[in-house]
Amino acid sequence: xxxxxxxxxxxxxxxxxxxxxxxxxxxxxxxxxxxxxxxxxxxxxxxxxxxxxxxxxxxxxxxxxxxxxxxxxxxxxxxxxxxxxxxxxxxxxxxxxxxxxxxxxxxxxxxxxxxxxxxxxxxxxxxxxxxxxxxxxxxxxxxxxxxxxxxxxxxxxxx
Amino acid sequence: xxxxxxxxxxxxxxxxxxxxxxxxxxxxxxxxxxxxxxxxxxxxxxxxxxxxxxxxxxxxxxxxxxxxxxxxxxxxxxxxxxxxxxxxxxxxxxxxxxxxxxxxxxxxxxxxxxxxxxxxxxxxxxxxxxxxxxxxxxxxxxxxxxxxxxxxxxxxxxxxxxxxxxxxxxxxxxxxxxxxxxxxxxxxxxxxxxxxxxxxxxxxxxxxxxxxxxxxxxxxxxxxxxxxxxxxxxxxxxxxxxxxxxxxxxxxxxxxxxxxxxxxxxxxxxxxxxxxxxxxxxxxxxxxxxx
Numbered sequence: 260x261x262x263x264x265x266x267x268x269x270x271x272x273x274x275x276x277x278x279x280x281x282x283x284x285x286x287x288x289x290x291x292x293x294x295x296x297x298x299x300x301x302x303x304x305x306x307x308x309x310x311x312x313x314x315x316x317x318x319x320x321x322x323x324x325x326x327x328x329x330x331x332x333x334x335x336x337x338x339x340x341x342x343x344x345x346x347x348x349x350x351x352x353x354x355x356x357x358x359x360x361x362x363x364x365x366x367x368x369x370x371x372x373x374x375x376x377x378x379x380x381x382x383x384x385x386x387x388x389x390x391x392x393x394x395x396x397x398x399x400x401x402x403x404x405x406x407x408x409x410x411x412x413x414x415x416x417x418x
Numbered sequence: 419x420x421x422x423x424x425x426x427x428x429x430x431x432x433x434x435x436x437x438x439x440x441x442x443x444x445x446x447x448x449x450x451x452x453x454x455x456x457x458x459x460x461x462x463x464x465x466x467x468x469x470x471x472x473x474x475x476x477x478x479x480x481x482x483x484x485x486x487x488x489x490x491x492x493x494x495x496x497x498x499x500x501x502x503x504x505x506x507x508x509x510x511x512x513x514x515x516x517x518x519x520x521x522x523x524x525x526x527x528x529x530x531x532x533x534x535x536x537x538x539x540x541x542x543x544x545x546x547x548x549x550x551x552x553x554x555x556x557x558x559x560x561x562x563x564x565x566x567x568x569x570x571x572x573x574x575x576x577x578x579x580x581x582x583x584x585x586x587x588x589x590x591x592x593x594x595x596x597x598x599x600x601x602x603x604x605x606x607x608x609x610x611x612x613x614x615x616x617x618x619x620x621x622x623x624x625x626x627x628x629x630x631x632x633x634x635x636x637x638x639x640x641x642x643x644x645x646x647x648x649x650x651x652x653x654x655x656x657x658x659x660x661x662x663x664x665x666x667x668x669x670x671x672x673x674x675x676x677x678x679x680x681x682x683x684x685x686x687x688x689x690x691x692x693x694x695x696x697x698x699x700x701x702x703x704x705x706x707x708x709x
Contacts, residue, residue, distance in 0.1 A: 263425030263438070263468045284426035284469070287460075306419065307457040308524065320497070320526040326456040327527070330426060331473060377522060395609040396521020 267330040273298075274342030284330055289313040291329035292339060300340035300369045304398070311397030312370040315339050321377035340369040343376070352376060352414045361410035363401035370397050375411045385415040421459035428471045432557070435475055435584060440559035442468040444581040449473070450493060450532025453524050478531070478586060481505045488512075488590045492531020496520070499530060508592040509550065511599040511617065515542045518601075521609040531585045534570070537577045537641070540611050542603075544571055545636030547588060548644050549617035555587035556580075564589075571641035597621035597630070600701030602693040612637050613681045616669070616693040620652065620701035628652045633665070633698070638673040638690045645669045648694075657702030665698055666691040 270279040273296065282291060287306075292315070293299050304312035306325045313324040316338040343350035349357065352375050362368045374397050383393055390411050391404070399407060429435040439446060447466035449455055450473075458464045472478060478493035481502040488508035490499070499505055500516035519525055519533070519542050533543040534554065547554070547567035554565050556579055567588075570578050579585060593599070603615035618633035631652040636642040648665045655661040675686035699705070 261427050261429060261434070263427040263442070263470075265423055265425050267426060283423070285421045285423050287420065287456075290420070306460045308453060311521065311523065314523050317526075321523040322527045323453070323523050325460065326452050328426070328452075328456070328471075330428070331452075331471065374522060377526075392608045393522055395607050396523055 267333075269330050269333045271332045271334060272336045274338055282329055284328060286329045287325055288315070288327040288329045288332055288337075289324035292324065292337075298339055298341050302366055302369060304366070304370075309396075309398070310367070310370070311374060312367050314370040314373040314397070316373055316376060319380065321374050338373075338376075340372055343372065350376075351417075352379065352411075355410040355414035356407075359406045359410035359413060361402065361406040367397060367399045367401075371399070371407055371411075375414060378411065379415060383415060385412050387412065390415070419460055419462055421456070422462060422465045424466055425468045426471065427468065428474045430474055432475055432477055432584075432586065435470055435472060436557060436559045436582075438468075438470050439584055440582045442470070446470050448535070448584055450535070451495065451528035452532070453520065453528040454532070454536045454538070472584075483508045483592065486592045488592055490530055490588045490590070492534075492585050492587060493529050494531070496525040496528050496530065496533075497522075500525065509590050509599075510593065511546060511550070511601060511619070512590070514599070514601055515546050515617070518542055518603060518608070518612075524609070530588055534567070534588060535577055535579065535585045537571050537573075537575050538611065539574045539640055539642065540613070540615065540637030542612070542615065542636070545615055545617050545634055545642040547590075548636075548642040549632060549634035550590050550619065551632065551644075552591075553589040554585055555589070556583040557586045558583045568644050573640050593619065594621055596623070598701045598703060600697035600699070602697040602700065603636075604689050604693060614638050614675075614686055614689040614693055616690070616697040618648075618694075618697045618701050620657075620698065622656075626656050627654050628656065628702075631701075633669065633694065635669055635673055635690050635694070638675040638686050640674075643673055645672050645694075647672065652698070657698060657704050662695045662698050662702075666694040669694040 302312035304310035308323045308326045315324045446468040449471040478491045480491040552567040600618045603612035605612045615636040621630040623629045631649045633648045670691040675683040677683045
């Protein structure tokens, strides 16, 4: 039987590269990604699962990385915003945000992108109401959402 | 904030999890989807000495019909219930409710068993379990017992499980073909916890008269309340306006809501009446009556 321990080994694939570390069990996934791995696009907003800024993809589904311990990602495939672009070419979602002026200060943007990525990969509907519902777990304090909704709609429609 | 230090275990089987739960008893907490527990640990509202993570126990994740019962493993995620054809065929209310729980990222990770064990007075799964008279299976290293959901919730965030027991399965009765559900919740945004929610099921005989009804109210009392008096009011009716109004008033009178930052007690009670009327109108197939 696995005895409970406070230092754990974790090994997972992050944006196509293998990550392997020994970490405290209590370390949140978002803190591991930011502080230990230096990938700071994923943001720590509320630390209570409300703002959506820390959203990442875990095994193909969007999750809150502030509501997971890093050790729980062991054996998984994790994607963050850093893995979206192909070299200097932005991901179509990023391009849609650019084209629609869907960001201002940018703090919430990575969370919106990863939530929208889940919608795209699961072929969600493109209607405004549907998109607004799907984005309701991500908070933006600058834009008023209109341009974010338009960007996600246009990316979902493949435009 | 960050969670205080704890000892972490990720058992690979239910037996291993039960042994750990027996060993560490009240010092341990069970980590299911973590969508409430990890937030509470971040706030340091709770600080378990030992955390037993069930996410590597695949045998606790399933949706399986056996005859007139639908068994759902406690680690089944909301998102799985949203799309399970077997679940939809047995009790379509489960899929209907799943898509109301939190935003997508929460549904991807949160579990039905975690939500029920958490026992939030306004959360959807406790309400549905009470409304549909679900049976909950509690396992420990030494025994297994079944308890009706209607006896499981003992207060806000408090349930009837003993230290060392793990909620492993939720069993719903399969919906009968002559029966329809109604579900109505009031929340500020689609992904928020409801302020008040009502779930019901109404069965009707060949001539269209109500032959059985069950209704429960969430968010308006310390635990989700089964309003048993509603059945007697509805039996023999066809959802006439005065019957729905009477049922709504009975439901509103049966709960003891509290005032908090989201709503006053009086507002909650009035909304219980409104949501009850709308949910019943849905179940009777009366689209226009609800508003």
